Amino acid sequence: MKQRLLPGIFMVVLWILLLSASSFIFWCVLTIGTAIALYEFFRMIDKTPGTGVLLLSVLTCLIPVLVSADGSPSEVLIGSYLALLGLVVLTIFFYTRFADPLAFLIHSGFAVFYIALCSSFLVLLRFLPAGNSWLLVLTAITAGSDTGAYYSGRAFGKKKLCPSISPAKTINGAIGGVLVAVLAATLIGVFFLPDVGMVQLALAAALLAVVGIAGDLAESIIKRGTGIKDSGTLLGGHGGLLDRIDSLLLTAPLLYLLLTSGVLR
Amino acid sequence: MKQRLLPGIFMVVLWILLLSASSFIFWCVLTIGTAIALYEFFRMIDKTPGTGVLLLSVLTCLIPVLVSADGSPSEVLIGSYLALLGLVVLTIFFYTRFADPLAFLIHSGFAVFYIALCSSFLVLLRFLPAGNSWLLVLTAITAGSDTGAYYSGRAFGKKKLCPSISPAKTINGAIGGVLVAVLAATLIGVFFLPDVGMVQLALAAALLAVVGIAGDLAESIIKRGTGIKDSGTLLGGHGGLLDRIDSLLLTAPLLYLLLTSGVLR
Numbered sequence: 001m002k003q004r005l006l007p008g009i010f011m012v013v014l015w016i017l018l019l020s021a022s023s024f025i026f027w028c029v030l031t032i033g034t035a036i037a038l039y040e041f042f043r044m045i046d047k048t049p050g051t052g053v054l055l056l057s058v059l060t061c062l063i064p065v066l067v068s069a070d071g072s073p074s075e076v077l078i079g080s081y082l083a084l085l086g087l088v089v090l091t092i093f094f095y096t097r098f099a100d101p102l103a104f105l106i107h108s109g110f111a112v113f114y115i116a117l118c119s120s121f122l123v124l125l126r127f128l129p130a131g132n133s134w135l136l137v138l139t140a141i142t143a144g145s146d147t148g149a150y151y152s153g154r155a156f157g158k159k160k161l162c163p164s165i166s167p168a169k170t171i172n173g174a175i176g177g178v179l180v181a182v183l184a185a186t187l188i189g190v191f192f193l194p195d196v197g198m199v200q201l202a203l204a205a206a207l208l209a210v211v212g213i214a215g216d217l218a219e220s221i222i223k224r225g226t227g228i229k230d231s232g233t234l235l236g237g238h239g240g241l242l243d244r245i246d247s248l249l250l251t252a253p254l255l256y257l258l259l260t261s262g263v264l265r
Numbered sequence: 266m267k268q269r270l271l272p273g274i275f276m277v278v279l280w281i282l283l284l285s286a287s288s289f290i291f292w293c294v295l296t297i298g299t300a301i302a303l304y305e306f307f308r309m310i311d312k313t314p315g316t317g318v319l320l321l322s323v324l325t326c327l328i329p330v331l332v333s334a335d336g337s338p339s340e341v342l343i344g345s346y347l348a349l350l351g352l353v354v355l356t357i358f359f360y361t362r363f364a365d366p367l368a369f370l371i372h373s374g375f376a377v378f379y380i381a382l383c384s385s386f387l388v389l390l391r392f393l394p395a396g397n398s399w400l401l402v403l404t405a406i407t408a409g410s411d412t413g414a415y416y417s418g419r420a421f422g423k424k425k426l427c428p429s430i431s432p433a434k435t436i437n438g439a440i441g442g443v444l445v446a447v448l449a450a451t452l453i454g455v456f457f458l459p460d461v462g463m464v465q466l467a468l469a470a471a472l473l474a475v476v477g478i479a480g481d482l483a484e485s486i487i488k489r490g491t492g493i494k495d496s497g498t499l500l501g502g503h504g505g506l507l508d509r510i511d512s513l514l515l516t517a518p519l520l521y522l523l524l525t526s527g528v529l530r
Contacts, residue, residue, distance in 0.1 A: 162360070
C-alpha cells in the first residue's frame with residue numbers, strides 16, 4: 001500500500017504543477033511522457049531489431065504529439081498519417097532486419113493510434129476554453145474511479161466484472177469507482193467550472209469513468225496477450241507509465257468530443 | 266494483359282463518372298469501397314471469430330469514413346478515436362471468442378489507421394478548392410506510375426528495387442513510373458489547374474509517385490506476411506480492391522497536406 005501511496009501523491013502534485021505551467025512546458029512534458037509510454041509498448045511487444053531502430057520507431061510514432069503543439073486537430077490527423085508513412089518507410093528500409101516485418105508495421109501502427117494519437121488529445125484539451133479545469137476534472141475522474149474501485153471492490157466485491165481479462169476487477173468495484181468518480185468530478189466542477197450544469201457534468205463523469213474502465217481493460221488485454229505484468233518499473237508499485245495513463249488515453253479524446261460537440265457546456 | 270486492360274479501362278471510366286457525381290454520392294461510393302477493402306484486410310489477416318463479429322468489426326473500423334461526409338478533418342480525427350474505442354469494446358465483449366484477442370485488437374486498430382483513416386482523406390480532398398481536379402491529378406499519378414513502371418521495367422529493368430519485398434520491381438521501372446506520373450500530372454494540370462505552377466506540380470507529382478511506390482510495397486509486406494497473393498478477386502487480373510487502392514491510401518493524405526499547408530498553389 002505504502003508503495004502505491006507515495007508515488008500516487010507525488011504524481012498528483014506533479015500533475016497540478018504541470019497544469020499551472022505554460023502550454024509549451026505542458027506539451028514538452030507530455031511529449032516525453034508519450035515517448036516513455038511508446039518505449040514501454042515496444043519493449044512489451046518486442047518486435048524491434050536493435051536499439052537504433054527502436055529509437056527511430058519511437059520518434060516516428062511520436063509525430064502526432066509533436067505536431068499537436070499549437071492545439072490544431074487537423075495537424076494531429078496529418079501527423080498520424082505522417083507517422084504511418086514513416087513506419088512504412090522504416091519497415092521497407094530495415095525489412096531484412098526484422099524477424100517479422102509485417103508484425104512490426106502493424107504493432108507500431110497500432111502504437112501510434114493507441115498511444116500517440118490518443119495522448120495528443122490531452123494537448124488539444126488544454127487549448128479549449130477552461131482546458132486546464134477540464135484536465136483537472138479528467139484526472140479527478142481517473143483517480144476517483146481507481147480509488148473507489150479499490151476500496152469498494154475490497155469491501156463488497158464478489159461478482160467478477162471480466163474474469164478472463166482482469167480477474168481482480170469486480171462489478172461492485174466498478175460501480176463504486178464510477179460513483180466516486182462522479183463525486184470527485186462534481187466537487188472539482190463546483191469550484192473550477194461554476195458555469196457548467198452539475199447534472200450534465202455528473203452524467204459525463206459517469207460515462208468517462210466507464211470508458212476509463214474499458215481503457216484499463218484494454219491495457220490488461222495487451223499485458224495478457226504479451227504475458228507481461230507491468231509495462232515498466234518507472235513508478236514503483238504503480239508499474240510503468242503506460243499502466244498509469246491507460247484510462248486517460250481513452251477518456252481524453254472522449255472529453256474532447258463532449259466539449260467540442262457542445263454536449264458539455 | 267487483356268485481363269488487366271479491361272477492368273483498368275472500366276475503373277478509369279467509373280472514377281471519372283464518380284468525380285462528376287455529387288459529394289454525397291462520392292462519399293457513399295467511397296464508404297462502400299472502404300468497407301470492401303476492410304473486409305478483404307480482415308480476410309487476409311483472419312483473426313476474426315465468425316461472420317457476425319467480422320461485420321461488426323468492419324462497421325466499427327469504417328467510422329472515420331462515415332464521419333468524413335462533411336469534409337471536416339477534426340471529425341475524421343474524432344472518428345478514428347471512436348473506431349478505436351469501439352474495437353476495444355468489441356474485444357472486451359467477445360474476448361473469449363477470439364483465439365488471440367490482442368492480435369484482433371492490434372490488427373483491426375491498424376486497419377482503421379491504414380485503410381479507413383487514409384481513405385477518408387479522399388473525401389476531405391474533394392472539399393478543398395478544385396478538389397475534383399486534384400483527385401483527377403492524383404489518380405493520373407497512380408495510373409501513370411503503374412503503367413510507366415510496367416513498361417519501362419520490362420524494357421530496361423535489371424537491377425531490383427526491393428527484392429526481398431517485391432521481386433518484380435526494378436529500379437528502372439520505378440524511375441520510368443515516376444517520369445510517366447509527372448508527365449500525366451502536368452498534362453492534367455495544364456487543362457484543369459491552369460493557375461498552379463507547373464514546376465511545383467511536377468515536383469509534387471514526383472514525390473507523390475515515390476510515396477505511391479511505398480504504398481505498393483506496404484501492401485506487398487502485408488501480402489508477404491500473411492502469405493496471400495491478391496487481397497481479393499473482385500477485379501479480375503487486378504486482384505482485390507485493396508490491391509488497387511494501396512498507393513492512393515498513402516498518396517491522398519500527402520496531397521491533402523501539400524494543399525492545405527500551402528506548398529502547392
